[in-house]
Amino acid sequence: MTDTYDYDAIDVGYYDAVFHRNQGMQSKWHQLKFDRIRRELGQPQKHLDIACGPGTFIGSLPETISSTGVDIAASQIEYAQRTYARPNADFQHIAEGGLPYDEAAFDSVTSIELIEHLEQDAVAALLADACRVMTPGGRIIVSTPDYGGVWPAVEWLLNRLGDVSYEDQHINKFTKQRLRETLAAAGFQNVDVRSYLFAAPFAAALGWGFADLIEKLEPAFIVDRFGLLLIATADAP
Numbered sequence: 130m131t132d133t134y135d136y137d138a139i140d141v142g143y144y145d146a147v148f149h150r151n152q153g154m155q156s157k158w159h160q161l162k163f164d165r166i167r168r169e170l171g172q173p174q175k176h177l178d179i180a181c182g183p184g185t186f187i188g189s190l191p192e193t194i195s196s197t198g199v200d201i202a203a204s205q206i207e208y209a210q211r212t213y214a215r216p217n218a219d220f221q222h223i224a225e226g227g228l229p230y231d232e233a234a235f236d237s238v239t240s241i242e243l244i245e246h247l248e249q250d251a252v253a254a255l256l257a258d259a260c261r262v263m264t265p266g267g268r269i270i271v272s273t274p275d276y277g278g279v280w281p282a283v284e285w286l287l288n289r290l291g292d293v294s295y296e297d298q299h300i301n302k303f304t305k306q307r308l309r310e311t312l313a314a315a316g317f318q319n320v321d322v323r324s325y326l327f328a329a330p331f332a333a334a335l336g337w338g339f340a341d342l343i344e345k346l347e348p349a350f351i352v353d354r355f356g357l358l359l360i361a362t363a364d365a366p
Contacts (some may be wrong), residue, residue: 131351133212139182141205141207141208142183142205142208142212143183143206144159144182144183144185144270145164145183145184145185145188145208145212147159147224148160148163148185151239151264151337152331152333152337153334154315154333154334154336155330155338156333157329157330157332157333157337157340158326158330158357160357161234161326161329161340161341161344162241162272162325162326162358163186163189163241163266164346165325166186166239166241166270166272166360167189167190168289169268169270169360169362170190170194170237170239170270171237171268171296172191172193172194173194173231173235173236173267173268174194174236175195175197175234175235175236175237175238176190176194176195176196176197176199176227176235176236176237176238176239176240177196177197177198177199177230177234177235177237177238177239177262178198178239178240178241179199179228179238179239179240179243179255179259180197180199180200180201180237180240180241180243181198181199181200181204181206181209182205182209183205183208183209183212183246183280184196184198184205184206184208184209184210184213184218184220184304185213185214186241187209187218187220188209188212188213188218190216190218192215192216192217192218193299194217195218195301196217196218196219197218197219197220197221197235198213198218198219198220198221199220199221199222199223199228200222200223201223201224201225202222202277202310203222205221206222207239218258224229225240225258226260227254227258227267228258228261228262230262231262232261232262233262233263233264233265234262234263235262235263235264235267236256236263236264236266236267236268236269237263237267237268237269237270237271238259238262238263238267238268238269238343239269239270239271240255240259240269240270240271240272241270241271241272242272242273242274242302243255244256244271244273244303244311245273245274245298245300245301245303246298246299246300246301247300247301247313248300248301248358249301249311252311252340253314253315256269256311256312256315256317257315257316258364259295259315259366260315260316260317263365264365265365266364266365267364267365268362268363268365269312269317269361269362269363269364269365270360270361270362271308271312271359271360271361272358272359272360272361273303273308273356273358273359273361274302274303274358274359275303275304275305275324275356275357275358275359276302276303276304277305277306278324278354278355278356278357279327279355279356279357280356280357280358281302283357284299286314288340303359304322305322305323305359308322308359308361309318309322312363313363316365316366317344317363317364317365318363318364318366319362319363319364320363320364321361321362321363322359322361323353323356323359323360323361324336324352324353324354324355324356324357324358324360325345325352325358325359326347326352326356326357326358327347327351327352327355327356327357327359328343328347329343330357341348347348
């Protein structure tokens with residue numbers, strides 16, 4: 130992904146363990162995020178998760194969805210295969226570069242917190258290739274931190290207090306406009322980019338269920354202006 134950060138340094142299955150910890154802001158962040166992306170995903174026939182890591186998102190999907198997860202980290206793919214492989218879910222290690230699939234192979238694609246780790250030319254190439262492997266009218270869902278909101282302040286704190294620092298990892302900082310323009314330039318149509326989450330993950334410190342309640346009650350105008358995460362949806366032409 131970059132020449133300056135060694136992603137193999139992240140413990141195998143680290144983010145899967147965080148997700149299943151069921152306590153703390155980081156765990157609630159991933160659970161709320163996955164809930165929202167699942168709602169956007171619906172019930173596709175063939176789904177591709179780019180940079181699937183340890184396979185946690187695919188593992189959270191109904192078994193009726195046929196999913197393929199890909200990642201350049203072989204150790205994470207091995208973990209995903211051991212943990213989440215099933216008849217309708219498989220995981221493949223791929224090399225950096227183009228996706229090894231035919232045109233119109235998938236009717237949905239997800240890319241969850243990947244593009245902030247890539248240089249802009251790599252993002253453009255990846256999204257264009259994702260568009261190539263999608264069926265006409267297929268949906269892509271992309272998430273990335275919202276650098277137009279309060280995320281930069283949160284990231285500053287996480288870099289100093291959290292288990293993992295993002296200082297060298299997040300090299301591409303997206304706002305709504307930049308993400309919208311990037312998806313459109315890759316050939317996608319009906320691009321919609323929205324902010325998601327404000328106080329809800331932090332509320333997990335006061336109670337796991339309380340955080341879910343806060344997520345439902347957060348005023349839309351606050352989330353739109355100060356949200357932590359961008360979630361984009363778009364359609365393949």
